[in-house]
Amino acid sequence: MTILKGNDELKDLVESTLMQMVDDGTFMEIAEKYADYGLTDAVCLGK
Numbered sequence: 001m002t003i004l005k006g007n008d009e010l011k012d013l014v015e016s017t018l019m020q021m022v023d024d025g026t027f028m029e030i031a032e033k034y035a036d037y038g039l040t041d042a043v044c045l046g047k
Contacts, residue, residue: 001014018045019045022045027045028040031043
């Protein structure tokens with residue numbers, strides 16, 4: 001996914017959604033499912 005520079009509304013929406021997924025555990029659930037692809041090591045999300 002590419003977010004064009006200056007599209008802050010979309011960037012904020014994607015960032016907010018990802019952080020909600022981190023907070024409720026959904027992100028790690030998905031990351032662990034695809035651990036063979038290195039998702040847990042490739043993505044850095046946090047506060």
